[in-house]
Amino acid sequence: xxxxxxxxxxxxxxxxxxxxxxxxxxxxxxxxxxxxxxxxxxxxxxxxxxxxxxxxxxxxxxxxxxxxxxxxxxxxxxxxxxxxxxxxxxxxxxxxxxxxxxxxxxxxxxxxxxxxxxxxxxxxxxxxxxxxxxxxxxxxxxxxxxxxxxxxxxxxxxxxxxxxxxxxxxxxxxxxxxxxxxxxxxxxxxxxxxxxxxxxxxxxxxxxxxxxxxxxxxxxxxxxxxxxxxxxxxxxxxxxxxxxxxxxxxxxxxxxxxxxxxxxxxxxxxxxxxxxxxxxxxxxxxxxxxxxxxxxxxxxxxxxxxxxxxxxxxxxxxxxxxxxxxxxxxxxxxxxxxxxxxxxxxxxxxxxxxxxxxxxxxxxxxxxxxxxxxxxxxxxxxxxxxxxxxxxxxxxxxxxxxxxxxxxxxxxxxxxxxxxxxxxxxxxxxxxxxxxxxxxxxxxxxxxxxxxxxxxxxxxxx
Numbered sequence: 001x002x003x004x005x006x007x008x009x010x011x012x013x014x015x016x017x018x019x020x021x022x023x024x025x026x027x028x029x030x031x032x033x034x035x036x037x038x039x040x041x042x043x044x045x046x047x048x049x050x051x052x053x054x055x056x057x058x059x060x061x062x063x064x065x066x067x068x069x070x071x072x073x074x075x076x077x078x079x080x081x082x083x084x085x086x087x088x089x090x091x092x093x094x095x096x097x098x099x100x101x102x103x104x105x106x107x108x109x110x111x112x113x114x115x116x117x118x119x120x121x122x123x124x125x126x127x128x129x130x131x132x133x134x135x136x137x138x139x140x141x142x143x144x145x146x147x148x149x150x151x152x153x154x155x156x157x158x159x160x161x162x163x164x165x166x167x168x169x170x171x172x173x174x175x176x177x178x179x180x181x182x183x184x185x186x187x188x189x190x191x192x193x194x195x196x197x198x199x200x201x202x203x204x205x206x207x208x209x210x211x212x213x214x215x216x217x218x219x220x221x222x223x224x225x226x227x228x229x230x231x232x233x234x235x236x237x238x239x240x241x242x243x244x245x246x247x248x249x250x251x252x253x254x255x256x257x258x259x260x261x262x263x264x265x266x267x268x269x270x271x272x273x274x275x276x277x278x279x280x281x282x283x284x285x286x287x288x289x290x291x292x293x294x295x296x297x298x299x300x301x302x303x304x305x306x307x308x309x310x311x312x313x314x315x316x317x318x319x320x321x322x323x324x325x326x327x328x329x330x331x332x333x334x335x336x337x338x339x340x341x342x343x344x345x346x347x348x349x350x351x352x353x354x355x356x357x358x359x360x361x362x363x364x365x366x367x368x369x370x371x372x373x374x375x376x377x378x379x380x381x382x383x384x385x386x387x388x389x390x391x392x393x394x395x396x397x398x399x400x401x402x403x404x405x406x407x408x409x410x411x412x413x414x415x416x417x418x419x420x421x422x423x424x425x426x427x428x429x430x431x432x433x434x435x436x437x438x439x440x441x442x443x444x445x446x447x448x449x450x451x452x453x454x455x456x457x458x459x460x461x462x
Contacts, residue, residue, distance in 0.1 A: 027098060034104045035095050037088070038078070039178035047088045054088075054109065055080040061118050063126065063172070063181045071125045073118045078177075080111045110177055119176055126172055126183065130165045133185075137161040140190035145201035147233040150226055152205045154198060157190030164188040204235040211300045217258055217287070217309040218326055222250070229296045240301050244293025251289040254309075260284035260324055260332040261315060265377055267331065267460055270339055270348045270355065275462055281376030282410065283458045284332070285313040285322030317411050318381035323456045333377070337458040338416075340439055342373060345427050347416070347439060349452040357452045359445040362425060364414070365434035368394060373437050378409040378459045385450065389417065391436060404443070405450035409459045414438050416453065418446035 031050060033043040040057050042050035061073030091107040140160035146153055163185050175181040191198055208226055215222040224247075231246040261284035265277045291312035299307045315322035327334040335353040340346075340361060348358040364373035371394070387406035391413060393399055401421065408415035419440035424433050441449055 023100070024098065027096065027100065031092065032095055032097060032101045032103070032105065034102055035107065036105070037091065037107045037109050039106070039175070039180050039182075047085060047092050050092075051080060051082075051085050051088045054078055057179065059177075059179045061122070062179070063122050063183065065126070065129065065168075065183045066185050067182075070129055071122050073121070076117070078111060080109075084109070084111055108174065108177060116176060122181070123169070123172060126168060127165070130163055130168060130185075134162050134165070137163070140188050142191035143193040143195070143198050144191070144234060144236075145198055145205050147205040147208055147230065150209050152202055152209070154193045154202055156193055159190060160188060162188050201235040204240070205233060208233060208240075208300055211303075213296055213299045213304065214306040215292070215296060215309060216306060217254055218328055220254075220258065222254065224250070224296065226300055229293065229300060233297070240297070242293065242297040244290075244297050247293045247296065248289040251287050251292050255286050259286040261286040261322070263332070265331050265333055265460070267333065267462075269341065269462065270358075277460060277462060278376045280374060281378045281461075282315065282317035283323055283377040283379040285315050285325045287312050288314045317379065318408075319379070319456060323379045324458065333458050333460065336454060337460060338380070338453060340373070340459065340461045342375070342430070342461065345430055347441075347449065349449060351452065357448045359441055359449050360425065360427075361416075362419070362422065362429045362434055362440040364430065364437040365394075365432065366430055367432045367434075371434060371436050373414060373435075373439065373461060374410060374412075375461050378414075378461065380453050380455050380457050380459060381408045381410075381415075382455060383407045383450065383453060387417070389438075393436070405441075405446045407450060407453050410437075412437065416441060416446075416449060418443045 029046050031042045031045055035043050037050060037054055040054055042053060045053060055078055057078065058075040059078055060075055062069060063071035087109055091109055094107060095105045138160040139162045141158040143157035144155055146155060164187060168183050168185055171183050172181060208230065211226045213224050215224055228250065229244055229247050231243040234241045262279050263284060264279045267275055267277055269275055287309055292309065295307050295312055310325055313322040313325050314320060324332055324334065329335055336351050339348045340363065342363050345361055345363065346358060347361045348355050365371040384406045386402065386404050389401045389403055389406065391399055403417045406415055406417045414437040416439045420443050422440055425442060
């Protein structure tokens with residue numbers, strides 16, 4: 001009895017091995033039942049049979065959107081050759097299972113030579129339909145994280161009605177070689193608060209909380225925190241986006257205390273008198289609240305502990321980046337400058353606190369307000385030797401005058417220059433026979449004065 005049982009057990013095992021072997025052989029050489037290549041059913045076929053079927057099947061070039069035919073092009077041939085059999089074997093391995101499977105499996109096979117002549121037309125048709133369908137539809141609003149008042153909050157998203165065009169175009173691209181392309185239109189979905197993207201935004205924003213940064217303005221240092229700098233912040237596409245309006249008030253206070261642009265300077269004239277200049281002029285600097293906000297916020301984001309305000313200043317005139325930053329001597333004017341006294345019709349030139357040259361000048365005509373040399377603190381915008389001065393005279397005529405030395409100090413065109421055409425060099429010439437606003441110098445004096453000037457140095461006119 002035991003022998004018979006053992007005999008039948010061996011028989012069953014042998015039959016099972018044979019069945020499994022036959023099954024393995026069949027699975028190893030035939031596609032599963034519901035497998036398609038480029039939309040063509042190849043279930044139960046060998047790789048050679050599958051390739052032959054794909055080769056001989058016409059590409060009908062049809063596109064369906066949600067089951068409706070939206071494009072019906074002319075038929076074309078699939079340009080497969082025997083050399084593509086290796087590709088069929090490769091996609092065969094992707095669907096292989098040891099036991100037969102009825103699970104639908106769509107495979108894509110690109111021939112060596114693809115006929116995609118109608119693809120762009122298909123794409124244009126799909127885009128046109130989607131654009132028409134999306135008119136008047138609302139796009140979804142993604143959930144997002146926001147830093148405000150040193151606290152990170154995640155705001156919920158909002159569903160919309162707009163069709164997800166990019167998703168459909170991706171479907172179209174992935175089925176580009178299919179005889180029939182089936183597209184499914186779905187609405188765009190907003191990012192959820194629990195999505196990896198939004199949670200990463202939250203994580204990145206939390207890194208900003210409680211940070212400190214020092215702001216150096218010349219010799220002063222201001223200690224600021226995240227809350228002092230950042231009104232609100234978001235994190236998108238790997239970058240922080242800041243609103244720094246909260247810093248504006250602080251920058252205004254710093255400018256009032258330290259900035260020199262538009263300032264009335266207290267100044268000791270060459271003859272020893274204490275004067276206060278007018279607020280007019282282009283010399284000086286101020287801190288841009290916008291630039292300061294960006295540089296400070298970026299410092300907080302990158303872990304930088306200190307920021308110099310030098311990169312955040314601005315000015316007016318030729319040099320829009322400001323002049324005199326870091327100069328604290330002599331009330332911000334420094335020790336290298338030029339001085340013009342309109343009353344004395346004289347100019348002095350200082351280097352490191354010492355007068356290195358002085359010359360008589362003829363300034364703008366006082367009898368015509370438009371020609372008067374403007375008082376205030378300006379700066380040498382640029383120097384040029386030789387140069388040609390061009391402009392319009394009081395009578396409206398155009399002039400073009402060659403000079404050997406030119407150093408401009410106002411946007412309106414006033415500057416130091418030699419005036420070989422001038423004959424009236426008296427101390428009262430400026431009253432009715434002055435220049436158009438420039439400081440005219442005698443040709444014999446101009447070289448020394450010109451060479452003593454430096455670009456960006458102040459020019460005090462009183």
